[in-house]
Amino acid sequence: MSVEDDPATTERETAEEEAAGDAGAAASATPKLRAENVTKQFGRIVAVDDVTLDVRPGEIFALVGDNGAGKSTLMNVLSGVHAPTEGQLYKDGEPVQFSNPSDARAKGIETVYQDLALMDDLDIATNIFMGSFPKRGVGPLRVIDWNATYERSRAIMREQLGREMDIQTEVEFLSGGQRQLVAIGRALAFDPDVIILDEPTSALSVDATRLVQNTLDRLAEEGITIVIVSHNIESVLEHADRIGVLYQGSLVDIMAPSETDLEELNELMTTGTLETGLLDD
Amino acid sequence: MSTEQGFLSRTFGDSDDLALTLLDNMIWPILAVVILGVLVFVPQTFRSIQLILWGAVPIGLLVLAESLCLLSGHFDLSIGSIAGFSAMFTGMLLGTCPSCWGVTTSPWVGFGVILLTGSLIGLVNGVMIAKVGLNPFLQTLAFLIVFEGAKTAMQTQPVTGLPSLYVRVGGTPNLAIGVMLVAFLVFGLVLRYTSFGQAVYALGSSEVSAREVGIDTERLVIVIYTISGLLAAIAGLMLTGFVGVVPPLIGEGLVFQAFAGAVIGGISLFGGRGKITGALGGVILIQLVQSALNNSPAIGATQIQMINGLVLLGAILLYNTQTKLRSRILASGAT
Numbered sequence: 308m309s310v311e312d313d314p315a316t317t318e319r320e321t322a323e324e325e326a327a328g329d330a331g332a333a334a335s336a337t338p339k340l341r342a343e344n345v346t347k348q349f350g351r352i353v354a355v356d357d358v359t360l361d362v363r364p365g366e367i368f369a370l371v372g373d374n375g376a377g378k379s380t381l382m383n384v385l386s387g388v389h390a391p392t393e394g395q396l397y398k399d400g401e402p403v404q405f406s407n408p409s410d411a412r413a414k415g416i417e418t419v420y421q422d423l424a425l426m427d428d429l430d431i432a433t434n435i436f437m438g439s440f441p442k443r444g445v446g447p448l449r450v451i452d453w454n455a456t457y458e459r460s461r462a463i464m465r466e467q468l469g470r471e472m473d474i475q476t477e478v479e480f481l482s483g484g485q486r487q488l489v490a491i492g493r494a495l496a497f498d499p500d501v502i503i504l505d506e507p508t509s510a511l512s513v514d515a516t517r518l519v520q521n522t523l524d525r526l527a528e529e530g531i532t533i534v535i536v537s538h539n540i541e542s543v544l545e546h547a548d549r550i551g552v553l554y555q556g557s558l559v560d561i562m563a564p565s566e567t568d569l570e571e572l573n574e575l576m577t578t579g580t581l582e583t584g585l586l587d588d
Numbered sequence: 589m590s591t592e593q594g595f596l597s598r599t600f601g602d603s604d605d606l607a608l609t610l611l612d613n614m615i616w617p618i619l620a621v622v623i624l625g626v627l628v629f630v631p632q633t634f635r636s637i638q639l640i641l642w643g644a645v646p647i648g649l650l651v652l653a654e655s656l657c658l659l660s661g662h663f664d665l666s667i668g669s670i671a672g673f674s675a676m677f678t679g680m681l682l683g684t685c686p687s688c689w690g691v692t693t694s695p696w697v698g699f700g701v702i703l704l705t706g707s708l709i710g711l712v713n714g715v716m717i718a719k720v721g722l723n724p725f726l727q728t729l730a731f732l733i734v735f736e737g738a739k740t741a742m743q744t745q746p747v748t749g750l751p752s753l754y755v756r757v758g759g760t761p762n763l764a765i766g767v768m769l770v771a772f773l774v775f776g777l778v779l780r781y782t783s784f785g786q787a788v789y790a791l792g793s794s795e796v797s798a799r800e801v802g803i804d805t806e807r808l809v810i811v812i813y814t815i816s817g818l819l820a821a822i823a824g825l826m827l828t829g830f831v832g833v834v835p836p837l838i839g840e841g842l843v844f845q846a847f848a849g850a851v852i853g854g855i856s857l858f859g860g861r862g863k864i865t866g867a868l869g870g871v872i873l874i875q876l877v878q879s880a881l882n883n884s885p886a887i888g889a890t891q892i893q894m895i896n897g898l899v900l901l902g903a904i905l906l907y908n909t910q911t912k913l914r915s916r917i918l919a920s921g922a923t
Contacts, residue, residue, distance in 0.1 A: 409802055424800035426793035428860035429786075437790055438802045440783055450781035479918065493801070 337400040339364040339532040340385065340416070340501055345394030347380050354380040356556035357394070362501070367523060367533040369543040372553035373576045379505065381553065382536045386418035386503050387411030398501075417494035421505040423486055424493075427479040432460035434478055435492045463492045467529070468522055484515025488522060495526075502526065503534040508542055520546050540572050554579030604917050611910050612861075615853050615869035618906075622873055630880040641768075642761040644875035646671070646823040646830065648768040648868070650846035651853070652775055653819035655867040658850055659779070660812050661792035661859025662717070662724045665843055666731035667820040670709050672839025673735035675824030676742055678702040679834035684749030695754035702821050709735065710817015714810035736840065747834035758829020767826065771819070776864040788812065792859025845896060848903040849874040857907060874899070 338361035347355040355377045362368045372378045383389045385396070387405030396403050398414045405411045408418060425434050433456070441455035460474040468488050478489060487507060494502050507523070508516040520542060527533050527548075537543050543550055544564045551561045552575045559579050574581055610617075626633050633640070650667050657664040678701045681691045692698070713731060716722045758764050779785035787808055790798040799805045823842075828834050853870025855862035881887050881895055 412802075420800055422796065422800075424794075424797040426790045426797050426860065428793040428856075429789055433786060433789075437786060437798075438783075440786065450777075451783065451786065453781075 336364055338362060338397065339399060340534070341397035341400075342381070342385065342391075343395045343397065345381070345384060345391045345396070347377075347384055347389055348392045353556050355384065355391075358553075358556075358558045359394075360551055360558055360561065362532055362534055363548075364500075364532055365527055365530045366548040367527050367535065367546055369535045369537055369547035369550045370553060371537060371540060371543055371550060371572065371576060375555070376553040376576070377556040378536045378553045380556075382418070382503055382505055382534070385411075385534065386416060388418075412497055412499075415498075415500040417497050417499040417502050419487075419490045419494050419502065419504040419507065421509065423490040425478050425486055425490060428477060430475045430477050431464070431472060431481075431489050431492070432457050432474040434489055435460045435463060435474075435496050437493070439496055459496070460492070463495050464488070467495050467526065468492055469525060482515060483511045484518040487511065487515070487519050491519075491522060491526075499531065501532045501534065503536075505536045506538060507535060508537065508539050516542060540569055540576075544569065544572070552576060604920070607917055608914065611914055612854060612863075613866065614906070614910060615866045615873065618852065619869050619873050619876075622876060626876060626880045630884045633876070633880045633883045638761050638765070640872075640875055640879050641765045642830065643879065644871050645758070645764045645768045646827045647842060647845050647849060647874060648871040649771060649819050649823035649826060650842055651849040651867050651871045651874075652771055652864070653816040653823070654843070654846040655850045655853070655855045655862065655864065656775070656788065656812055656819075657724075657816050658855045658857060659792045659859055659862055660788045660809065661795060662809065662812065663728070663847075663857075664710075664713065664813065664816050664820075665725065665728040666709070666713065666735065667816060667823070667846060668839040668842035669732045669735035669739070670706050670817050670820035670839075671824035671827060671842065672837075673709070673739045673824075674702045674705040674821040675828045675834050675838050676739045676747065676836075677705055678824075679747035679750060679828065680742055682750050682754060683747040683834070685745070685747055687743065687745065688747060688749065693751055695751040698751060698754045699757075699825070702825050703818060706817040706819075706821020706824065707814050708817070710814040710820070711810065713817065714813030717813065718806040718809035732843070739838070740836070743834075744836050746836060750828065750833070754825075755829050755832055758826035759832060760829070764826055764829060767822070771822070772864055772868050779864060784808075784811075789860055792856070792861070794860075841893070841896070844900050845874050845878075848896075848900040851903045851907050 340362040341360070343359050345355060345358045346353065358381060370378045370381060380389065384391050387408040387410050390404070390406055396405065398416070403414055405414075411418070426437065429437070436456050436459070440451040441459060442449040443452040443455070444450050457474055464470050464472050464474060468491065470488060472485070478486060481489065491502070491504075504523075507519050511519065516539070523533050523535070524546060535543065535547065544567075547564060549561055549563055550567070550572070552559050552572065554576065557579070560575055571581060650671065653667045654664060678698050680689045681701060682688075682693065682695070682698045684690055684693075709731065713727060716727045717724050756763075757767070779788060787798065787803045790801070790803060791805055791808055795805055824839060827838055831838075849870035850867050851857060851870070852873055853862070853868070854866035855870075877899055878896075881892050887895065
């Protein structure tokens with residue numbers, strides 16, 4: 308099912324754009340990221356079924372759904388972990404093909420996995436620049452420039468994430484929220500314009516959740532497009548610009564938080580439709 | 589903007605910070621105590637410091653090989669066997685003893701063959717672990733047995749008549765010590781200043797995370813075991829030079845000393861943590877204990893192996909204590 312073409316969804320989006328004021332301008336811009344009729348199958352199992360969605364520049368787009376709804380698979384397709392079985396991805400209007408996360412990275416798309424992919428024994432700066440260390444030297448005799456690594460790590464933490472931290476602290480010493488920030492910091496080290504985050508606030512305390520949410524708001528304000536895969540519906544309602552609901556591999560609706568509520572989202576996530584019949588095919 | 593400057597010291601307090609630093613560098617106070625003990629009880633050990641260091645060269649190279657594997661979260665039980673087999677195989681090609689093959693007398697061919705043999709065995713170790721998915725313990729244990737057996741099957745007598753240049757590399761004390769120190773220096777710099785070195789630490793800290801940040805972990809594991817095999821082969825060359833012949837028992841039992849040296853030197857058994865300078869301290873400590881045992885009138889030659897086992901046990905107990913203390917400090921600082 309293609310929600311972008313669904314009349315009910317279009318009606319909702321029109322209302323959302325009118326209500327949001329400047330959202331109409333954002334909608335008319337070339338999508339930062341577009342999945343067009345994307346299907347992903349694993350053998351006979353269809354994990355993502357004919358999904359079409361646009362992610363607009365500088366917005367926080369949340370993908371929600373019950374377990375097995377296909378949101379992680381769709382995230383993995385967008386981030387290059389899985390190639391789509393069918394369909395096409397677009398970045399800034401250009402068709403793109405990702406055969407691995409490095410391809411997505413080369414196009415400015417970074418992913419923060421749920422497990423954060425941090426190395427506990429290593430310090431913050433090393434974690435941030437693992438795989439992309441600043442180097443100095445000539446030709447093949449290029450070595451890691453630790454001064455630049457520390458300086459740039461400090462700058463990312465301070466200027467982009469708003470935290471002043473001792474970047475030589477080993478990650479095992481950090482709290483959950485701080486670990487999440489380091490993982491986001493690593494994404495920022497590659498200077499992306501899209502960051503995809505898998506469950507960024509799961510297993511975090513209330514304070515840590517707020518810290519991460521505020522950081523994502525801040526990054527979106529700076530123009531970085533954020534795609535969140537989340538179970539935390541309350542957080543999504545509070546911070547996302549738009550919410551896409553997946554049910555059994557299909558995208559059943561895209562809506563603005565002002566257009567829905569917790570109860571309705573839960574119903575959509577668990578049944579794929581609403582009792583009102585508004586979204587029934 | 590929130591401020592978390594001096595996070596570590598503020599969170600854990602200066603005493604805990606100091607304790608963690610001491611834990612990470614415990615080799616140096618331990619080495620100081622051992623030196624003091626040897627000075628008091630077996631002072632004749634220090635008659636020739638050059639001899640102690642020369643004797644430390646083969647075990648030093650094996651500690652380096654083991655440290656590399658341990659830092660990456662793996663380990664290699666076969667390094668002693670690789671050292672022994674490579675040395676014996678090359679010795680059989682070069683030697684002029686009656687049962688030797690005597691294929692060539694060129695020391696340069698000998699250098700190439702011994703290094704290639706060790707590297708190839710290491711490469712196979714790496715491929716079996718990374719690509720086939722075998723458990724590192726079982727794979728390297730199998731190769732320990734295979735190559736120790738192959739060495740015995742080839743020759744049970746000392747291999748003599750080796751080219752003088754071939755023997756001289758490990759047989760010249762200052763040259764041999766230089767090779768070991770350069771190897772430590774190179775690996776210390778590589779681990780600190782190259783992406784490869786940092787990837788080794790990343791792999792040891794979390795293989796899954798390393799893969800997720802784009803490190804080709806399979807290839808890295810293969811490279812690590814290949815280098816481990818190469819270092820073991822150099823250790824075999826040095827052992828040959830130290831003795832002047834290839835003795836039939838060459839390399840046997842050295843893996844346990846290599847483990848002890850690496851662990852006492854602060855290399856984590858679970859990977860991701862440790863410094864090459866600490867491993868060098870571990871080498872000196874292990875060799876000092878060995879020399880003291882050899883020089884002690886109270887210790888017979890038949891008792892040395894038992895004491896080596898106790899040293900290994902001591903190293904593991906020390907590591908265990910260090911790990912518990914570290915966890916306790918971290919837990920006390922958790923908020």
